[in-house]
Amino acid sequence: MIKFATRTINQFMQQQKDLFAHYKQPSIKEDSYVTGLKLANSLKGSELVPFIPINGRQVNFYYCGPTVYSNSHLGHARTYLGIDVIRRTLRDYFNYDLLSVMNITDIDDKIINGAKQAKQEFLEFTKVWEKDFFSAMEALNIELPDVITRVSDYVPEIVTFIEKIIANGYAYDSNGSVYFDVQKYLADGHTYPKMRPEMNADLLQEGEGESQANKQSEKRSPNDFALWKASKPEEPKWPSPWGEGRPGWHIECSVMASAILGNPIDLHAGGIDLIFPHHDNSLAQAEACFNCDQWINYFIHLGHLNIADRKMSKSLKNFLTIDEVLKRYTARQIRLNFAIHQYDAVMNYSEEQVEQAISKDKAYQEFFQNTKIYLRESQVTGPQKWTQNDFLISNSLRSTKQVIHAALLKNFDFPTVIDAIDKLINQVNVQIANKTVRAPLIQSVVQYVHFILGLIGLNYQTQNNSSSDIKFIMAEVCSIRDQVKLAARKGEFEAISNIVTQKQFQYEKNLSNGIVDCINQFQQQVLAASQEKNKQQLFQLCDKLRDEQLFELGIKIEDKDKEQASIWKQYDPKELKLEREQQQKLIQQKEQIKKKEEEKKKQEELEKLEKAKIHPKDMFLSQLDKYSEFDEKGIPVKDKEGNELSKKQKKVVQELWEKQNKIHNQYLESLKKQQQQQQQQQ
Numbered sequence: 001m002i003k004f005a006t007r008t009i010n011q012f013m014q015q016q017k018d019l020f021a022h023y024k025q026p027s028i029k030e031d032s033y034v035t036g037l038k039l040a041n042s043l044k045g046s047e048l049v050p051f052i053p054i055n056g057r058q059v060n061f062y063y064c065g066p067t068v069y070s071n072s073h074l075g076h077a078r079t080y081l082g083i084d085v086i087r088r089t090l091r092d093y094f095n096y097d098l099l100s101v102m103n104i105t106d107i108d109d110k111i112i113n114g115a116k117q118a119k120q121e122f123l124e125f126t127k128v129w130e131k132d133f134f135s136a137m138e139a140l141n142i143e144l145p146d147v148i149t150r151v152s153d154y155v156p157e158i159v160t161f162i163e164k165i166i167a168n169g170y171a172y173d174s175n176g177s178v179y180f181d182v183q184k185y186l187a188d189g190h191t192y193p194k195m196r197p198e199m200n201a202d203l204l205q206e207g208e209g210e211s212q213a214n215k216q217s218e219k220r221s222p223n224d225f226a227l228w229k230a231s232k233p234e235e236p237k238w239p240s241p242w243g244e245g246r247p248g249w250h251i252e253c254s255v256m257a258s259a260i261l262g263n264p265i266d267l268h269a270g271g272i273d274l275i276f277p278h279h280d281n282s283l284a285q286a287e288a289c290f291n292c293d294q295w296i297n298y299f300i301h302l303g304h305l306n307i308a309d310r311k312m313s314k315s316l317k318n319f320l321t322i323d324e325v326l327k328r329y330t331a332r333q334i335r336l337n338f339a340i341h342q343y344d345a346v347m348n349y350s351e352e353q354v355e356q357a358i359s360k361d362k363a364y365q366e367f368f369q370n371t372k373i374y375l376r377e378s379q380v381t382g383p384q385k386w387t388q389n390d391f392l393i394s395n396s397l398r399s400t401k402q403v404i405h406a407a408l409l410k411n412f413d414f415p416t417v418i419d420a421i422d423k424l425i426n427q428v429n430v431q432i433a434n435k436t437v438r439a440p441l442i443q444s445v446v447q448y449v450h451f452i453l454g455l456i457g458l459n460y461q462t463q464n465n466s467s468s469d470i471k472f473i474m475a476e477v478c479s480i481r482d483q484v485k486l487a488a489r490k491g492e493f494e495a496i497s498n499i500v501t502q503k504q505f506q507y508e509k510n511l512s513n514g515i516v517d518c519i520n521q522f523q524q525q526v527l528a529a530s531q532e533k534n535k536q537q538l539f540q541l542c543d544k545l546r547d548e549q550l551f552e553l554g555i556k557i558e559d560k561d562k563e564q565a566s567i568w569k570q571y572d573p574k575e576l577k578l579e580r581e582q583q584q585k586l587i588q589q590k591e592q593i594k595k596k597e598e599e600k601k602k603q604e605e606l607e608k609l610e611k612a613k614i615h616p617k618d619m620f621l622s623q624l625d626k627y628s629e630f631d632e633k634g635i636p637v638k639d640k641e642g643n644e645l646s647k648k649q650k651k652v653v654q655e656l657w658e659k660q661n662k663i664h665n666q667y668l669e670s671l672k673k674q675q676q677q678q679q680q681q682q
Contacts, residue, residue, distance in 0.1 A: 020045045022191040026052040026297050033057040035094045039267075040344050040411045042195045042275060042299040048411055051298060053266050059096040061087070062257040064270035064278075065148075067105040068129035069114040071321040072136035074349060075312055078305040079271045081335055081457070082343040084142045086269070086300075086412055088455045093408060101260045102145040103253060104130055106152050107246055112235055122236050123152060136322040140331045141457045149256040151247065155238045158247045161255045161289055162227045162240075170288035174218040176230030176243035180281070182223040185288060193280035195299065225281055227251045250281035254289070257282075263290045264297055272301040272344075303345045320349075329354060329582075330575050332458050333361045339414050339456045358582060360422070364453065367425045368460045369569040371446050374432045376471065378439035389436040393428060397445055400424045404452060414456065421452055470515065474568040477519055477550075478557060481542055482566055484526055488538040496530035496538070518549045551576060612667035616660040620653065633657065 023043045028034060033056045038048040053059045063083050066076060090096045105111075106126040115125035137144075151158075162178055165171040170185050171178050185192055193199055226248035231237035237244040247255075257265060263286065270279060279299065286295040304311075307318040325334060337357035341347040386394075400420050407416035428445055431437040453460065480499055487495045500523040522545045529537040546557040554573035559566045571579075617634030620627055627636035635657050638644055645653070 019197045020047075020194075022194060022293070024294050025049055026054065028052055031056050033096070036409045037094060038409060038411060039298050039300055042279075042301050043294075043296065046344070049298075053096065054264060054297070057095065057097045059090060059098050059266045060261040061090070061098055061100045061267045061269070062253070062261055062265055063100070063102055063145075063268065064253060064274055065102040065104050066133050067108050067110060068126045068133055069108065069111045070129060071323070072133045073312070073322060074307070074320045074325060075271070075305050076133070076136065077140060077322055077325075077334065078338060078347060079302045080137060080142050081140060081338045082302045083269055085339060085414065085456055086343065087143065088457065089408060089412055092451075093455055099147070099261070100145040101147040101149060101257060103256045104133075104148060104150045105249070105252060106130070106150050107155075107236065107252070108249060116234070136326075139326055140322065140334060141459070143457075147260050149260065151252045151256070154252070154256050154259060155247060157259055158251055158255045159228075159238075159240050161258070161285075162251065164289045165227065165285065168288055168291055171227055172220065173242045176245060177218060177226055178228035178242055179219055179224040180227055180285065180288070181220060182225075182284075183221050185284060190284070190287060190293075192284045193276055194283055195280050196276035199276045199280070225250060225277065227285065250278055251285055253278070253282045254285040254295075258286060258289075258295075263292060264295055267298045267300070268296045269300045269302070272303055275301055300344065302343055303341075303347055306346065306348045308350050309348055329358070330361070330578055332460075332575075333357050335457050336361050336418075339458075340418055342415055343412060355586075360418075361458075362579070363422075363425065364458070364460055365571070367429065367449070368446065369571075370429065370432060371442055373567055373569070374435075374442060375439050375446075378442075380439060384438055384440075386438065387436065389431050389434075390438055390441055393431055393437050393441055393445065396424055396427050397441075397448065401448070417452065418456075421449060425449065470570075473515060473519070474555065474570075477545075478566045478568055480523075481545065481557070484538060485542050488535050488542075491533075491535065493530045493533045497527055500526050500530075515550070515553055515555065518545070518553065522549070551580075608663075609667070611660075612663045614660065614664065616657050616664055619657070619660050 020043065023041070032052055034050075034052065037051040039051050040046045041049045066072070087098060087100055091098045104126075106123065111122055111126055115122040118125055134144075162171060165180070166173070166178065169181075169188075171180050182192060191197075228240060228242060228251075229245050229248055230242070231244040231246065236246055238246060257268070268279070279301075283295055283299075287293065306312065307316075307320065310316055310318060312318055312320065329337075333354065334357075337349075337354050338347070340357065340360070400423070403420040404417050407413040407420070410416075424445065428437070428442065432442065450460065483499045484496055487493070487499065522541060525541050526538060529541060546559070550557060550568075552573060554571045554576055556569045556571060556576065557566055558569065615634075620630060620634055620636050623636075624640070626640055627638065628640050628642055629638035630636050636645060636653050637650075639649075
């Protein structure tokens with residue numbers, strides 16, 4: 001059995017290899033730029049293969065953009081966040097010279113139908129949704145590609161491209177439409193479909209769109225697909241040698257990618273749902289036009305996105321737009337939630353997972369804030385000789401770099417990258433809490449962590465009020481506030497007056513964004529409260545400065561023990577506000593859960609009490625559908641048909657009776673105690 005199973009597996013593996021035998025791995029040349037990066041290449045059955053660009057460090061990268069007919073949703077976020085991370089990593093980590101191209105599909109059946117329903121001209125309709133898409137991408141901090149191509153701008157090039165395919169013998173005109181001749185293409189030794197060889201004509205039909213559903217009579221074969229669609233009434237149309245019409249969906253990417261990047265192209269990417277028929281057809285069209293065997297050298301696909309284990313769909317009411325999600329979470333939290341999943345694996349989106357991303361984002365924020373404070377308070381002029389702890393962090397940093405490098409080489413394995421960063425941060429947190437590591441080394445760690453998280457598009461550098469003025473102001477504010485609280489505890493009101501009048505802040509308002517005004521107001525209010533000797537009001541003013549006034553400006557003050565000075569941290573005010581809202585939401589959820597549990601417990605106790613009230617003699621009388629005769633205790637002796645109960649049945653009802661008798665007696669005893677207590681109170 002073991003030999004048979006092994007042989008079967010080997011046969012299966014060989015069959016898989018044979019399916020992708022068409023793929024030609026780019027060879028290393030004298031001018032090749034070799035990094036060791038390996039990609040899960042869909043042209044090789046998602047096998048990891050070495051990435052070798054055609055021309056040294058230069059990488060030509062095309063990826064499928066959106067079909068703009070509706071709101072941008074989480075499926076778009078999954079795809080384009082993944083591609084954004086890959087682009088950043090290729091460029092910033094591996095130092096490739098990247099030229100990226102993304103298309104906008106603004107001619108499509110869904111667009112035409114949507115424009116009709118909206119009673120708009122189709123390009124006017126697409127501009128609305130294109131703007132929505134790019135706004136969503138900007139909100140998620142997704143970088144623009146180097147080149148954006150719209151289908152409507154490339155119709156003449158599409159016509160010329162189709163003419164070449166016809167001239168090469170791989171397409172034919174039928175009733176004003178043009179179809180790709182799959183049988184002729186295969187007969188000439190080409191491979192189709194390359195990435196999904198198991199797919200069939202039924203799935204091809206799905207990818208052809210609604211307008212082609214009844215066009216089988218025009219085709220030579222069910223597998224043939226449209227390159228050009230003859231015009232229909234009230235549809236957009238362009239002139240062509242075959243009559244007025246519009247491009248097919250698949251031809252668009254073949255033409256626009258080739259128009260900018262030529263042939264062959266290093267890298268192509270898109271969602272896994274596009275792999276067949278769209279991407280397989282795109283390959284066939286381009287290779288038929290150029291009479292080549294391999295138009296794309298590497299094809300990578302982003303994995304499916306499910307919502308709470310179900311496919312995202314409007315009909316299932318789990319359709320989430322990017323705008324909706326951004327109202328609840330920051331762009332960083334969303335990016336981090338996607339980054340902890342491998343880009344080409346199936347991802348399940350759930351609120352629980354987002355909570356994990358929020359927690360991780362919070363940990364990163366605190367790491368950068370705490371190291372900033374550590375560096376702010378450390379003196380380079382102090383002792384710099386390394387201790388055992390310095391060597392520990394240095395070795396940890398180096399080993400982390402090795403782990404991350406290996407992970408990035410292995411198909412952009414960011415889940416491993418993030419795990420390595422988390423471990424490094426945890427080690428550093430321990431050391432800075434004990435103040436046992438030299439500042440320059442911590443600075444090196446901070447720079448590296450910033451760089452790696454930057455590949456994911458996570459920016460933790462606070463932009464506002466980063467001047468030396470604000471650092472000085474906040475250091476003074478924390479000191480004054482600590483002194484006010486200490487003096488208030490001791491009742492030293494005259495000392496408080498001296499504390500707040502010693503410092504008057506007069507810095508430029510544009511450097512402080514309202515912070516100086518806020519602090520001067522605090523000083524005036526504290527002075528008035530100290531003159532009235534109102535200790536409670538002084539504490540309230542200190543809390544209000546911390547919890548409301550400075551908080552709204554993005555400043556968080558953290559109070560330590562009475563003997564330790566408070567510290568300040570600076571955040572984006574919007575993110576800080578959202579963080580508080582998320583915390584309040586979490587508290588409300590916990591309270592709701594607790595309330596439900598209490599209600600459930602109360603209901604169970606009520607049910608238990610009602611059951612205890614029943615006398616054991618009466619408990620079976622309501623079950624006349626089961627029993628017909630009972631003894632003097634109320635225990636059943638005969639079933640409903642008059643037959644005497646079996647020994648086993650008698651044992652069961654006897655045990656039930658005894659259990660009820662016990663809880664009923666307990667109930668009577670509790671009533672008796674209650675009556676006695678009432679009598680004693682009277």
